[in-house]
Amino acid sequence: MNHRRTFLKQAGMLAGAFSAGSLFNQLHAASWEQAAQKISGLSPELAAADEDYWSVIQQGFTVSPAIINLNNGGVSPSPRIVQEAVERYNKLANEGPSYFMWRILDxxxxxxxxxxxxxxxxxxxxxxxxxxxxxxxxxxxxxxxxxxxxxxxxxxxxxxxxxxxxxxxxxxxxxxxxxxxxxxxxxxxxxxxxxxxxxxxxxxxxxxxxxxxxxxxxxxxxxxxxxxxxxxxxxxxxxxxxxxxxxxxxxxxxxxxxxxxxxxxxxxxxxxxxxxxxxxxxxxxxxxxxxxxxxxxxxxxxxxxxxxxxxxxxxxxxxxxNFHTAIGSKRKEERIRYLKNYWADKVKDIPKVKLHTSLKADYSCAICGVSVDGMTPAQLDGALFGTYKIHTVGIVWENISCVRITPHVYTRIADLDKLVHAIEEIASGKKA
Missing domain, CATH: 3.40.640.10 (Type I PLP-dependent aspartate aminotransferase-like (Major domain))
Incomplete structure (x- = not known):
């Protein structure tokens, strides 16, 4: 009952997320602050490559290990604390919708x-x-x-x-x-x-x-x-x-x-x-x-x-x-750009592979289009998922024909290495 009264007080005053008792503060604040101190002297561009720091961030997500999700341009998964907040408020709302929704959560x-x-x-x-x-x-x-x-x-x-x-x-x-x-x-x-x-x-x-x-x-x-x-x-x-x-x-x-x-x-x-x-x-x-x-x-x-x-x-x-702010907008931007460039730089010179996106910072960040000569976007997308369980999306729109690949902060370097290996094999004809 004490826990419940505390939660209702937070919900009524500040909707929880912006109070000292936010889920972020409860679950991440201490460990994230410690991780951030280790890269405090690095520029966002250099911090983008610090895997120890980003491994701490990655632990905040609940993404499935059964697939490698590289279609974050469509919709991104929410961190655990966001999911838990929605679940907590949903349970509260259903205890008395017209009261808790309109008089508390609103x-x-x-x-x-x-x-x-x-x-x-x-x-x-x-x-x-x-x-x-x-x-x-x-x-x-x-x-x-x-x-x-x-x-x-x-x-x-x-x-x-x-x-x-x-x-x-x-x-x-x-x-x-x-x-x-x-x-x-x-x-x-x-x-x-x-x-x-x-x-x-x-x-x-x-x-x-x-x-x-x-x-x-x-x-x-x-x-x-x-x-x-x-x-x-x-x-x-x-x-x-x-x-x-x-x-x-x-x-x-x-x-x-x-x-x-x-x-x-x-x-x-x-x-x-x-x-x-x-x-x-x-x-x-x-x-x-x-x-x-x-x-x-x-x-x-x-x-x-x-x-x-x-x-x-x-x-x-x-x-x-809270999750975004604790990372920092510029640091986050540079990490996601780093992840995109990481895989794109490795595949751009593979025979039959073509990139449809600039790799210059002024012109791109997360999203990059790729194609393989002789394959439709649907075929390449199907090969990536069917053989390697890499989820992307095929794009055919006006004068654009490619597969769109989009990492996020939870994306691991090991997953991008698998993507590069997959594209190498597909382009060489070993897998299709």
Missing amino acids: QGREPLRYKLATLAGCQPDEIAINRNATEALNTVIYGLNLKAGDEVIGTLQDYPNMIQAWRQRALRDGIVYKQLSFNFPIENDDEIVAAYEKAITPKTRILHVTHIINWVGQIMPVRKLCRMAHQHGLEVVVDGAHSFGLLDFKIPDLECDYFGTSLHKFLSAPIGSGMLWIKKEKIEKIWPLTCNDKPNSGDIRKFETLGTRSFPIEQGIGEAI
């Missing part, structure tokens, strides 16, 4: 909003908590006051759900949706910016930019695109599904107007959690995706009238933030 959204804003480098009143990047960005896409003839510029390589949302606005409202096409990798920001700028006409109102192209991991020059767009009087919507929690940046530094992301990718928050950021002065003009009694207000919370939703998932985000 009070945790404001502390969570504050912590997300701290991570994002923005004001809390610019952050709405929702379920994924699709919901966040569809809120903006459908909420903008655009009229027939107004133009939006995106690319064929953007995420399908965003493409379809803009196409539906074109069908419904008569806007003009124009799509550029790029042949990635591109190691020249000016080439990308010039392509967008060339497509602008007097009717253009919006640029839609994907921060990291999900198919092959190309990092787009978002800030340069935003500055160019603003010079033309345009607004910029940024799809940050694969960048938030991976790259070390603050959202306002991108200089965009709207930003949506999924938190269940590189932040490793519970599956089905996301975030919308809208520049403070622009909130008022965006219509909510779902109903609200004050749809024209400047309160970011108008985008959270989703009805009954999973409060346990929301509160599990808090422990994911």
